[in-house]
Amino acid sequence: MIEVEDFTKRYGRDLAVERFSARIAPGEIVGFLGPNGAGKSTLLKSIATWAEPTSGTIRVAGHDTRTDPLAVRRVLGYLPEHNPLYEGMNVDAFLRFVGRARRIRGARLEERMAWVTNACTLGDVLHKRVNQCSKGFRQRIGLAAALLHDPRAILLDEPTHGLDPVQVAAFRDFLFELRDGRAILFSSHVLAEVEAICDRVLVIHRGRLVRDAAIATLQDEASAAGTTLEALVLELVRDRPAASEVHS
Numbered sequence: 001m002i003e004v005e006d007f008t009k010r011y012g013r014d015l016a017v018e019r020f021s022a023r024i025a026p027g028e029i030v031g032f033l034g035p036n037g038a039g040k041s042t043l044l045k046s047i048a049t050w051a052e053p054t055s056g057t058i059r060v061a062g063h064d065t066r067t068d069p070l071a072v073r074r075v076l077g078y079l080p081e082h083n084p085l086y087e088g089m090n091v092d093a094f095l096r097f098v099g100r101a102r103r104i105r106g107a108r109l110e111e112r113m114a115w116v117t118n119a120c121t122l123g124d125v126l127h128k129r130v131n132q133c134s135k136g137f138r139q140r141i142g143l144a145a146a147l148l149h150d151p152r153a154i155l156l157d158e159p160t161h162g163l164d165p166v167q168v169a170a171f172r173d174f175l176f177e178l179r180d181g182r183a184i185l186f187s188s189h190v191l192a193e194v195e196a197i198c199d200r201v202l203v204i205h206r207g208r209l210v211r212d213a214a215i216a217t218l219q220d221e222a223s224a225a226g227t228t229l230e231a232l233v234l235e236l237v238r239d240r241p242a243a244s245e246v247h248s
């Protein structure tokens, strides 16, 4: 469903991501883990067609991001790192605006509004202005906007940033419900979160994929080596000064 083949992204002379390949199938929740500046947002942005690959290919549901970006956007939901919201709008109006921009109208819009309101527990804030909502609610509003068109592939860039532990647990349950038939990739700095939520993890370091493995496989490897999952992952990003930011 999400296929990344030999993807490289340069910003000027700086290499952000180099020869990265991975596939995420429908029904999978994959965590994307790596220290600051490793290249996570760059890859997510490129899958979402917000940035062009320097080389390589990205396909979502068979659509090439370079040659058919509109088809990609139709099947993809993306919560960017800096979750852009219209501050002065009320939440209901904002989500309807997003729906109309996606050409969702009439009964379908009402149906999708009801679904995201319930799924993202937005009932209490629908009639508040966006800038009156707490950080946790703002994340949920961003998530609702990303899910309004019922995408089959979902990218979430640090979706739990700023959420309290209760909200993180609720988010995990939400993703479990959402996964059916959908390919989900989310980035995080928090190993414990990825361990609790994901089937598989991609570890990126200095723009290169250094590990693509099932969480269960990594857990088995860690126990066979008499170490912890955290130590195993830290070892993968060891020579990066910011590696200490991958924590449990």
Ligand SMILES: Nc1ncnc2c1ncn2[C@@H]1O[C@H](COP(=O)(O)OP(=O)(O)OP(=O)(O)O)[C@@H](O)[C@H]1O
Pocket: 011, 014, 015, 016, 034, 035, 036, 037, 038, 039, 040, 041, 042, 043, 081
């Ligand atoms: N628009 C840009 N112009 C120039 N360089 C950029 C741009 N966006 C990202 N970079 C660089 O690309 C590299 C990867 O950055 P990216 O934001 O993808 O990392 P990240 O893993 O998402 O980091 P973080 O966890 O801190 O969000 C970094 O060296 C960053 O400085």
